[in-house]
Amino acid sequence: MAKPNVISKGDLIKSAKECLVHNGIDKFTLRSVAELAGVTQGTIYYHFKTKEQLLLHIVQDICDSSWSEISHQSNPYIISQAIKSAKSRCSYDSFFHKLFFTLLVSSFTNEKIRRQLEEITRSENNALTQNLMNLWSQSPIDGVSIETWGILINAMIDGLALQALLKKDFPVEKTYAEIERLFNSLTRLLNEGDK
Known part of the structure; x- marks a missing residue:
């Protein structure tokens, strides 16, 4: 009924x-x-x-939930939590990224889907940038803005997810451990430079 x-x-x-x-x-x-x-x-x-509109709302909901969870972390744990969240969706059979990339392909011929994905991506870039600004007083590398760091991290996460979807034995654990080490080192260098 x-x-x-x-x-x-x-x-x-x-x-x-x-x-x-x-x-x-x-x-x-x-x-x-x-x-x-x-x-x-x-x-x-x-x-x-449409079905595509529902699928876009699912992608948006997953992204919003993820950022909401991350934003409740204290500064030292923001990057760690963001990396953990991204890693949890990085696999050969990732539900989220299969959906995201399916919609991405659809967006090449559907301007409305393209605009909605653009907004989701912009929102993620902004969330990453804001979290980095809460963590870093300035960019760890002169000439590279914190906004660019946000865009780079987002692109890196999506690129890793694409590789994991294509390669069953993609080294997710090792790769994400090294990414976390990279950002912790950048943060440490920045903090040492502030002293």
């Missing part, structure tokens, strides 16, 4: 995530989301006009 059409967007996104995990991207349908949520397809269309 379908629930009345009183369901939040957040509950629908939660059901859609479950559908993606169980069915995969290839078999993901708005009908399967409606069935799992116990609502009609009309309810899904009321909140999300």
Whole structure:
């Protein structure tokens, strides 16, 4: 029996995530989301006009949740938590990155998806930059702004995820341990320079 059409967007996104995990991207349908949520397809269309729009909301929700969790960390742990969060989504069968890159490909022919992904990327860049500004009083390298560091970190994380999706034995643990060591060293150098 379908629930009345009183369901939040957040509950629908939660059901859609479950559908993606169980069915995969290839078999993901708005009908399967409606069935799992116990609502009609009309309810899904009321909140999300297309499947792609729902998928974009899932990506946005995952990003927002991740940044919300990270922002509650104290300064010394911000980078460590951000790296841990990124590492948790870096794997050969990463649900998040399969979804993200599928939408990225769609954005090449769909300007609306492209604009929404651009906004998600801008938001991530800004969050990284803000967290770095809370950690660093200035950039650890002259001529490289903290904003550029935020963009570089975001690009690096997505690039590592792409490599992990392509290579089953990609060295995730080693790579992320060394990335954390790199940023801890930069922070230490910056702090020593401040003394």
